[in-house]
Amino acid sequence: xxxxxxxxxxxxxxxxxxxxxxxxxxxxxxxxxxxxxxxxxxxxxxxxxxxxxxxxxxxxxxxxxxxxxxxxxxxxxxxxxxxxxxxxxxxxxxxxxxxxxxxxxxxxxxxxxxxxxxxxxxxxxxxxxxxxxxxxxxxxxxxxxxxxxxxxxxxxxxxxxxxxxxxxxxxxxxxxxxxxxxxxxxx
Amino acid sequence: xxxxxxxxxxxxxxxxxxxxxxxxxxxxxxxxxxxxxxxxxxxxxxxxxxxxxxxxxxxxxxxxxxxxxxxxxxxxxxxxxxxxxxxxxxxxxxxxxxxxxxxxxxxxxxxxxxxxxxxxxxxxxxxxxxxxxxxxxxxxxxxxxxxxxxxxxxxxxxxxxxxxxxxxxxxxxxxxxxxxxxxxxxx
Numbered sequence: 001x002x003x004x005x006x007x008x009x010x011x012x013x014x015x016x017x018x019x020x021x022x023x024x025x026x027x028x029x030x031x032x033x034x035x036x037x038x039x040x041x042x043x044x045x046x047x048x049x050x051x052x053x054x055x056x057x058x059x060x061x062x063x064x065x066x067x068x069x070x071x072x073x074x075x076x077x078x079x080x081x082x083x084x085x086x087x088x089x090x091x092x093x094x095x096x097x098x099x100x101x102x103x104x105x106x107x108x109x110x111x112x113x114x115x116x117x118x119x120x121x122x123x124x125x126x127x128x129x130x131x132x133x134x135x136x137x138x139x140x141x142x143x144x145x146x147x148x149x150x151x152x153x154x155x156x157x158x159x160x161x162x163x164x165x166x167x168x169x170x171x172x173x174x175x176x177x178x179x180x181x182x183x184x185x186x187x
Numbered sequence: 188x189x190x191x192x193x194x195x196x197x198x199x200x201x202x203x204x205x206x207x208x209x210x211x212x213x214x215x216x217x218x219x220x221x222x223x224x225x226x227x228x229x230x231x232x233x234x235x236x237x238x239x240x241x242x243x244x245x246x247x248x249x250x251x252x253x254x255x256x257x258x259x260x261x262x263x264x265x266x267x268x269x270x271x272x273x274x275x276x277x278x279x280x281x282x283x284x285x286x287x288x289x290x291x292x293x294x295x296x297x298x299x300x301x302x303x304x305x306x307x308x309x310x311x312x313x314x315x316x317x318x319x320x321x322x323x324x325x326x327x328x329x330x331x332x333x334x335x336x337x338x339x340x341x342x343x344x345x346x347x348x349x350x351x352x353x354x355x356x357x358x359x360x361x362x363x364x365x366x367x368x369x370x371x372x373x374x
Contacts, residue, residue, distance in 0.1 A: 029223040032215030032245060036358070039247035047249065058219065060226035062234065063252045171223070175359065 016079035016117070016185045018045040021104055022066050026086035028058035030121055030171030034082050037178050043185045048073045050088070050104045059087045071103045075110040080185060083108070083120030083127055085171070092123070105131045112164075119166035119181050121174055125152055128165065139167040140177075203266035203304070203372045205232040208291055209253050213273035215245035217308055217358030221269050224365050230372050235260050237275070237291045246274045258290040262297040267372060270295070270307030270314055272358070279310070292318045299351075306368050308355035312339055315352065326354040327364075 018038060022031060038045045047066040049056045054066045075081075088095075095101055105127070111118055112133025120128065125141035126148055128134040134152035140160045141149065159168040159177035166181045168174045205225060209218060225232045234253040236243045241253045262268075275282075282288055292314070298305055299320025307315065312328035313335055315321040321339035327347045328336065346355040346364035353368050355361045 027223055028215070028219030032219050032247065032249075035245065035247040035249065036214055036216040058222065060219065060222040062219075062222065065250045172362065175362075 015043055017077065018043060018080045018082055018117075018185065019073055019075075019078040019107070019111075020045050020047045020082045020084060021070060021107075021120075022047050022049050022051075022056055022064070022084050023086045023088035024049060024051040024056035025059045025088055026056060026064075026084050027122070027171050028060055028062060028064075030086070030174060031058075031084040033171065033174045033178060034084060034119075037182055038185075041182050041186055043182070045082075046078075050100050052100060070100050070107060073103070073107045075107055075114065075116070078111075078116070080117035080119070081108065081111045083118075083124040085120065085122035085124055089123040108133055115164055117164050117166070117181070117184055119177070121168035122170050125149065125154075125167045128152065128167070134165060137162040137165050139165065140169045140173065141167065142170060202230055204264065205230060205267045205269055205372065206260055206262075206265040206294075206298075207232050207234045207269045207271060208257060208294075208307075209234050209236050209238075209243055209251070209271050210273045210275035211236060211238040211243035212246045212275055213243060213251075213271050214309070214358050215247055215249060215251075217273070217361060218245075218271040220358065220361045220365065221271060221306075224369055225372075228369050228373055230369070232269075233265075237287050239287060257287050257294060260290070260294045262294055262301065262303070265298075265303070267304035267306070268295065268298045270305075270311040272307065272309035272311055276310040295320055302351055304351050304353070304368070304371055306353035306364070308361050309357050312336065312341075312354045315339065315354070321352060324349045324352050326352065327356045327360065328354065329357060 048070045049066040050070050108131035122142045125139035126145045129149045129152040138153045138160050140157050146154045158173040168177045235255050235257045236253040237257045244250050295318035309329045312326035313332040316336045316339040325340045325347050327344050333341045345360040355364045
C-alpha cells in the first residue's frame with residue numbers, strides 16, 4: 001500500500017509525460033527503442049497514430065494498436081513529444097494535406113511554442129523544420145532530407161541535442177541520444 | 188511482371204526463412220531490431236508467439252499480433268530461428284512446464300540438431316543451453332544468467348558468433364551481431 005502511494009506520487013508529480021507520434025507504417029526498431037527505454041525508466045507515455053485509426057503497422061508488417069490518434073492529442077497534457085519515423089515518410093508529400101498529418105504538424109508547432117522537449121529520428125528533423133520549431137537549431141537528419149531543411153541547421157552528426165530539440169540521423173543512432181533524453185525526462 | 192517473377196524466384200530459392208520466437212511480454216526494442224533488419228534485407232520471417240495465443244504484448248505494454256503460435260512451428264519449413272527475449276523470462280522457471288515453453292525448447296532442439304542458424308539475446312543463451320544445442324559453444328548472455336549456463340561457454344562479450352550460434356548480451360548489443368547474422372541469412 002505504502003509503495004503504491006509512493007508510486008502514485010511519483011507518477012503524478014515527479015515525471016514528465018511523453019506523447020509518441022507513430023507514423024503508419026512505422027519503423028518498429030526506432031519506435032520501440034523509445035518505448036522500452038521510457039518503460040524501463042518509469043516515464044509515462046501515450047502513443048498517437050499519425051493516421052485515421054489506432055490500427056497501424058510496422059515497416060516489417062506487424063500490426064500494432066496505438067493508444068489514440070493524433071487529432072485527439074492535447075499538447076497541454078504532455079511535457080514532451082517524440083516523432084517515430086517510418087516508411088510513411090517517403091510518401092509524406094502526397095499525404096501532407098491529410099487531417100492526421102496537419103494535426104501532427106500543428107501539435108509539433110504547439111510543443112515547440114511552449115519550449116517543451118521534442119525528439120525524433122530520420123525525417124523527424126524535416127517535420128520539425130516544416131512545423132517551424134527548429135529555426136536556428138542544429139539537427140541530425142537522414143542524409144536524403146539534408147537539402148530540404150530550411151530554417152534548421154543540418155549536420156552530418158549521428159545525433160544532436162540543441163536546447164529542447166533531440167534528433168538522430170536514423171533509428172540506428174537513437175541509442176546515442178536516448179540516455180540524454182531519458183535524463184531530461186526524469187530530472 | 189518481369190520484376191515479379193524475379194522476386195518470386197528470389198523468394199523461393201535465394202533466401203533463407205526465419206522463425207522468430209516472441210515471448211510474452213517481449214522486449215519490443217530487441218524484437219523489432221531483428222524484424223526491421225530482415226524486412227530491409229528481404230529475408231522472409233514468420234513470428235511465433237511463445238504463448239497460447241497470437242495476441243501478445245511488449246514489455247512497454249503495446250499489443251502485437253504474431254503470425255502463429257509456437258506449438259504450430261515446423262522446423263523443416265525454416266532455415267533459422269531467432270529467440271526474442273522479454274519480461275516473460277524472469278518468471279520462466281514457474282512456467283517451464285507450460286505447453287508453449289515445452290514447444291519452444293523442443294523446436295530449438297530440432298533447429299540445433301539440424302545445425303541450422305540460431306540467434307538470440309539476453310536469456311537466449313540460457314534457453315539454448317537448456318535445449319541442449321549450445322554444448323561447448325561460446326555465447327554472450329545477460330550477466331544474471333551467466334552462472335546458470337551448464338554446457339555452453341559463458342563469456343563477458345557484448346555478442347558472440349560461434350558456428351551456427353549467434354548470441355548478444357542484451358537488446359542493446361544486438362546491433363553488434365546483426366550484420367553478421369544478416370550476412371549468413373543472405374549468402
